[in-house]
Amino acid sequence: MKSVKPKKALGQHFLTDLNIASRIAATVQDYTLPILEIGPGMGVLTQFLLQQGSDVTVVEIDKESVKYLTEHFPQLQGRILEFDFLKLPLDRLFPGKFCVIGNYPYNISSQIFxxxxxxxEQIPCCSGMLQKEVAERIASKPGNKAYGILSVLLQAWYDIEYLFTVDERVFNPPPKVKSAVIRMTRNSVTQLGCDEQLFKTVVKTGFNQRRKTLRNSLKPLLPENAKEKISDSIFDQRPEQLSVPQFIELTNRIASLRNM
Structure with missing residues (x-):
């Protein structure tokens, strides 16, 4: 089998530049941990991971790509999973910690993160390539128009590095947008200091109406008798103005208002 035909429905854009693939492989911080590669395609990144002596497992939904990998990477026997990553029970696959890497399918990159x-708690490092726009959202800081739900939720638990931009001409077929490589490293946070589920709800609700002040966008989360009593200045800000610690503070404030 010589090659795999990229499938638009799967968001496939195969990387053709070996130098870029090598640089992506080098973003792994701990080669002693098992590595899960998402969407390996024809293995352009996989080959560099294997060269490092890593314990590599790949997950690929495309039957044609699975056939290609099986023929060209016999060393991956038993570790090529023909599966939808979004439905994969990772805790059954890896009992301990592992790293995630990939040239991520553009149509599901946000869902992957x-x-x-x-x-x-099992993934101390996650790196790889995705659309530049999504990479910028993940790495963005407060006050930036790209700052949003992904930024806050991921930065609460990970340190984010935007590493480099990748031109569209190094893919087959070339995507209509530029790509970028990022690395996420688990930070030292073990507890957020607030209700984690409520935190997610506050962040998502706030950004779903990002042009409104939090006083207005978060009304559905507040008890009726509290809406007119809120004097905290934090509620007069818009979501993109708040840092992760401020969102934690806001979550605790909402929790206390609910318990009044």
């Missing part, structure tokens, strides 16, 4: 967040 939300899933990584669900397994944050």
């Amino acid at each position: 939300f899933k990584v967040l669900d397994y944050k």
Whole structure:
């Protein structure tokens, strides 16, 4: 089997530049941990991970790519999973910690990072390539128009590095947008200092109406008798103005108002 035809429905854009692939592989911080590669395609990144002596498992939903990988990477026997990553029970696959890497399918990149967040205690490092726009959202800081739900939820638990931008011409087929490589490293936070589920709800509700002040966008989360009593200045700000610690403070304030 010579090559795999990229499938638009799967968001496939195969990286053709070996230098870029090598640089992505080098973003892994701990080669002693097992590595899960998402969407390996024809293995352009996989080959560099294997060269490092890493314990590599790949998950690929495309049957044609799975056939190609099986033929060209016999050393991956038993570790090529033909599966939808978003439905994969990662805690069954890896009993301990592991790293995640990939040239991520553009059509599900945000969903991939939300899933990584669900397994944050097992994933100390996650890196790879995705659309430049999504990478900028993940790495963005307060006050930036790209700052949003992904930024806050991921930065609560990970240190984010925007590493480099990748031109669209190094892919087959070339995507209509530029790409970027990022690295997320688990920070030292073990407890947020607030109700984690409420924190997620506050962040998502606030950014779903990002042009409104929090006083207005968060009304559905507040008890009726508290809405007119809020004097905290934090409620007069818009969501993109708040840092992660401020969102934690806001979450605790809402929790106390609910318990009045």
